[in-house]
Amino acid sequence: MTKQVKPVLQAKILLVEDDEDDYIITRSHLEELTSFDSHLTWVTNSVEGLQKLTEGNFDVCLLDYQLGAETGLSLLKQAVESGISTPIIMLTGQPDKQLDLQALEYGAADFLVKSELSEARFARAIRYALSRREFELERLNRLRLEADNRSKDRFLAHLSHELRTPLSSILGYTELLLESNHTEDARPELNIILNNGKHLLSLLNDILDLSKITANKLELRPEPTSLRHLILDIYTLLKVTAIDNGLELTFNSLTPLPVLITVDGTRLRQVLINLIYNAIKFTDAGSITVDLWTQQDAAKEMLMFRITDTGVGIPQRQLKDIFAPFTQIEDYLTRKKGGAGLGLAISAELIQRMGGRIDVASEEGKGSVFTFSLDPGDITDTQRKPLSLEPSLNNNGGAHSKLALTGEVLIVDDLADLRKLSAHWIQATGASVDFAVNGAEAIAKVKHKIASGSYYDLILMDLHMPGMGGREATVAIRETGYQYPVVALTAAMAKGIRQQLTALGFNDVLSKPITKNQLYRALRCYLTGNSALTDNSAADSLPLHFLVVEDDTEAAQLMQILLESLGVKTTLAHSAEECMRELALLHRFDRILLDLGLPDSDGLQLIERIEHNYPDNIVIVVSGHEHDIAASGSAIVQQSLLKPITKQALNSLVLTCR
Numbered sequence: 001m002t003k004q005v006k007p008v009l010q011a012k013i014l015l016v017e018d019d020e021d022d023y024i025i026t027r028s029h030l031e032e033l034t035s036f037d038s039h040l041t042w043v044t045n046s047v048e049g050l051q052k053l054t055e056g057n058f059d060v061c062l063l064d065y066q067l068g069a070e071t072g073l074s075l076l077k078q079a080v081e082s083g084i085s086t087p088i089i090m091l092t093g094q095p096d097k098q099l100d101l102q103a104l105e106y107g108a109a110d111f112l113v114k115s116e117l118s119e120a121r122f123a124r125a126i127r128y129a130l131s132r133r134e135f136e137l138e139r140l141n142r143l144r145l146e147a148d149n150r151s152k153d154r155f156l157a158h159l160s161h162e163l164r165t166p167l168s169s170i171l172g173y174t175e176l177l178l179e180s181n182h183t184e185d186a187r188p189e190l191n192i193i194l195n196n197g198k199h200l201l202s203l204l205n206d207i208l209d210l211s212k213i214t215a216n217k218l219e220l221r222p223e224p225t226s227l228r229h230l231i232l233d234i235y236t237l238l239k240v241t242a243i244d245n246g247l248e249l250t251f252n253s254l255t256p257l258p259v260l261i262t263v264d265g266t267r268l269r270q271v272l273i274n275l276i277y278n279a280i281k282f283t284d285a286g287s288i289t290v291d292l293w294t295q296q297d298a299a300k301e302m303l304m305f306r307i308t309d310t311g312v313g314i315p316q317r318q319l320k321d322i323f324a325p326f327t328q329i330e331d332y333l334t335r336k337k338g339g340a341g342l343g344l345a346i347s348a349e350l351i352q353r354m355g356g357r358i359d360v361a362s363e364e365g366k367g368s369v370f371t372f373s374l375d376p377g378d379i380t381d382t383q384r385k386p387l388s389l390e391p392s393l394n395n396n397g398g399a400h401s402k403l404a405l406t407g408e409v410l411i412v413d414d415l416a417d418l419r420k421l422s423a424h425w426i427q428a429t430g431a432s433v434d435f436a437v438n439g440a441e442a443i444a445k446v447k448h449k450i451a452s453g454s455y456y457d458l459i460l461m462d463l464h465m466p467g468m469g470g471r472e473a474t475v476a477i478r479e480t481g482y483q484y485p486v487v488a489l490t491a492a493m494a495k496g497i498r499q500q501l502t503a504l505g506f507n508d509v510l511s512k513p514i515t516k517n518q519l520y521r522a523l524r525c526y527l528t529g530n531s532a533l534t535d536n537s538a539a540d541s542l543p544l545h546f547l548v549v550e551d552d553t554e555a556a557q558l559m560q561i562l563l564e565s566l567g568v569k570t571t572l573a574h575s576a577e578e579c580m581r582e583l584a585l586l587h588r589f590d591r592i593l594l595d596l597g598l599p600d601s602d603g604l605q606l607i608e609r610i611e612h613n614y615p616d617n618i619v620i621v622v623s624g625h626e627h628d629i630a631a632s633g634s635a636i637v638q639q640s641l642l643k644p645i646t647k648q649a650l651n652s653l654v655l656t657c658r
Contacts, residue, residue: 011038011130014058016049016075017091018067022114026062026091033123046075053084060129063108065092065099073106080107087129167513172421175516220353222377223613224581225265227257227303228387231292234272235389242280247287249276253387254293260584261303262377265613267350272305274343275370279309283367286310292387294379302356303376308369314362322360323348347372405429407457407527412442412473413489414465422460425516431457431527438465439473446477455484458526461506463490471504478505485526489514508634521616525638544657545569547589549579549606550622551599555643559593562647566654576601576609583614590657592619593641596627604634611636620653 013030017023023042030038041058043049046067053061061079063072076088087109092099100111109129112121174193177183183190235251242249272290279288291306314322323344351358355375362368409426413419414437423433434456436442442461449455459477463470474486488501491512501509507526510518546563550556551574560570571589573579576598583589592610596603607619611634619637621627627640641649 011036011059011126012057013038013040013126014049014052014061014086015040015042016044016046016061016067016072017042017064018044019064022064022091025114029122033126036123036126038126046070046072046078049075050078050082053079053086054082056084056086058086060109060126061086061088063088063090065090065103073103076103076106076108089125089129171513171515173417176421176424218349218353220264220267220350221609221612222262222264223609224260224577224584225263225268226259226584226587227261227292228259228385229584229587230265230269231272231387232389234269234276238273238276238280241277242288245280245283246285247280247283249280249288249290251290251387251389252292254291256384256386257292257294258303258376258379258382258384260382260581261379263354263374267354268374271347271350271372274347275305275307275372278343279307279311279368279370283309283311286367294376295373297373300375301379302373303379304371304373306369306371308367310367313364313366314360314368315364316362319360319362323358405431405523405527408432408434409523409527410434410436410442410445410456410459412436412439412459412465412470413462414438415462418462422514422519425519426523429520429523429527431523439468439470439476442473443468443476443480446482447480450480450482455482457484457528458523459484459486460510460522461486461488463488471501474505487522487526517616525618525636543567543569544590544654545571545586547571547573547579547582547592549573549576549592549594549598551575551595551597555595559645559650562645562650563654565647566651568654575599576606579606580609580613583610583617587614588616590618591653592617593622594619595622597624607634607637 015023015026017026027040027042030036030040041052043052049061049063052058063075065072067075072090076090079086079088088107089110089112090103090108091112091114093114095113103111110125112125170193174190177186178190231251235249239249276288276290287310289306289308291304291308293304295302295304348358351372351374356373358370358372360368360370409431411419411422411426411433412435413422419435419437423435426433434445436445439461442459446456446459459474461470461474470488470490474488477486485507486505488506488509489512490497490509498509508522510522544567546568548556548559548563548570550559550572553574556572556574560572563570568590571582571586573582577600579592579594594603594606598606603621603623607621610617610619615636617636619634621637621640622643622645623640624643626642639653641653
């Protein structure tokens, strides 16, 4: 049996000692330490000692207490105050407990008496000092890494803002032109601008997602999700792109599919769009086929996806690298396709986090097949149906094509283009607008309104402006006594920002680039008026549809009877999970009446889940005590009803929805 040999430690040691005899004795001690391979440097005074320590090339410093007319304590103190991390062992000729304590208080790693030195004692002190240095270096590296990560996060937040701001103008004005009646001849060119602007936005989102993955900050939010709705959304989105490229896009279910699955629908949609769009991009002729089925995998039933294309294919030598970040296929046929090479890397990471895996098979000139699995949650008792991509005829909760609103909105943004774009959308609803170019001007305008006895019904406040930003301005506006809604506009949607802004006095936050749907959701929540279909007869033909979330069966049934007597179709849910399942199937109700005391979830947490996944809904809180709507920090909570609920209260609510 081979005897294990302990590794010899390498140690660069600085000796600060003014006595040559003591230098020789110390060197002899070090030479006798067989467990160390030490390199000794000797200096005779504190000035040279501090200079050497500042250079930072030593693992340990042995410092004599008595250096001529001064003591080593002064050098020890200077070294610690200068941030020198090299551990220092104090040496003295006589034992002195008070001196020992003083040296340790000043920051010495150890205290040794020269006359009592033994090989074991000396070795232990140096070994401890080396361990302490290693720990200190690890701590400094960790602090440096954390500082670097904070710098990177700040840079990405700044980059996000700088890119999203011009994209807001590009996308918004292009959509505005496409909606007008004066640009028929330019529609193809405008669609190109719009599609390329959306492509730039998707690249920006990919970069931010990869940064979150790298920093382990990307969070999944699994919720009950309608698989059919998700697939129908993707098919509707991508079929036009496929047709424009002369390709056929088909979806097939190889087995009956669960009606509801529990996944992060936003991230699954992102993965499928990435893979299908790639297939379209790298296919010049033929088809893209997406197959779905369920498959038993060990003890778990998994949901499977297979995307098959008839495109250019991928060289075998590059298959192992395609899921690495920033990797693209370097083929003369595909260089023209562009992209940042992030989509597949992000998709692979998301699939892994959703409990699955992804594989690829490909042949140059014949096409590629991407197959991936994911955990759909417990689907044992879930209803199953073949996939149908026919548009649903079900009531969608009264989708409204036109808003009729009243009130005045103050738009605070330093960019004239974005002020003009937002104003056009707002004025189309019937509301009026006013403008401020920075926080200081916004404060002045609010004060002027208050002095004249009037107010703005809503303030849209950009957070990042020269001079005074939106945060400081909103705090100052709240101090004037202004109690109406303030909505933040920002490109930097970091984790926890909604809670931070709520604490400052904001009611909601919208991410840039702002879409018309986002803006109209906020206007519906905060301005008075009606959301009505342009055709009033059509509006009359569609009954209102409410979702009542109440765990008390008798109370829920009573509310259903009262609402249906008022002509309102009513769906009941007795828990948070039932609520999310109903929303997964229908997506939007005219109102959600939500009891805060549910058996499986805190009501406020459920509101947050609804807002994240189905933000076009409006929630009416039903509670046994007064609920502070502003304190909830949610944009979708419009009002509260106090139990017991009367028919008169419900009738008033119904009238505001018609």
